[in-house]
Amino acid sequence: xxxxxxxxxxxLFVHFIVVLAPLTAILVIVCSVWPxxxxxLVWLTLVLAAVTTVLTPLATDAGEWLEKHVARSxxxxxxxxxxxxxxYFSAALLLAALATAAxxxxxxQTDPSRxxxxxxxxxxxVVATGTxxxxxxxxxxxxxxxxxxxxxxxxxxx
Numbered sequence: 001x002x003x004x005x006x007x008x009x010x011x012l013f014v015h016f017i018v019v020l021a022p023l024t025a026i027l028v029i030v031c032s033v034w035p036x037x038x039x040x041l042v043w044l045t046l047v048l049a050a051v052t053t054v055l056t057p058l059a060t061d062a063g064e065w066l067e068k069h070v071a072r073s074x075x076x077x078x079x080x081x082x083x084x085x086x087x088y089f090s091a092a093l094l095l096a097a098l099a100t101a102a103x104x105x106x107x108x109q110t111d112p113s114r115x116x117x118x119x120x121x122x123x124x125x126v127v128a129t130g131t132x133x134x135x136x137x138x139x140x141x142x143x144x145x146x147x148x149x150x151x152x153x154x155x156x157x158x
Contacts, residue, residue: 013059025128
């Protein structure tokens with residue numbers, strides 16, 4: 001998909017990722033450390049992680065199409081390279097959500113395993129934090145690629 005109503009599809013998909021990835025990351029952390037939240041939110045978290053993982057390559061593919069239709073620059077190249085890494089973070093977030101769901105299922109069948117819960121919580125914290133940081137890095141590089149030249153090259157208004 002290249003455009004939606006005349007606008008680059010990348011812009012639409014990216015905004016889904018910018019919202020869903022950090023939201024899902026926060027939910028993964030909450031579910032991994034708080035059993036009551038896990039009991040209520042684990043399936044929603046897993047669905048959001050799956051949706052994020054599916055949308056990430058769509059955003060990347062649309063971004064690659066857009067890259068071919070804009071002027072080449074170092075900022076665009078940097079953004080493209082960072083954007084290509086997002087699939088790894090989305091997949092890791094999905095794995096952390098799956099591990100959290102596995103802890104939830106185990107708790108429903110037997111007594112909770114403290115070591116397993118702790119390992120999943122640490123994994124979730126590392127993966128979720130990395131995902132949030134990477135979304136910020138990609139978004140910041142994209143905004144510089146889009147607006148960096150516009151802002152610095154125009155005269156300031158009074």
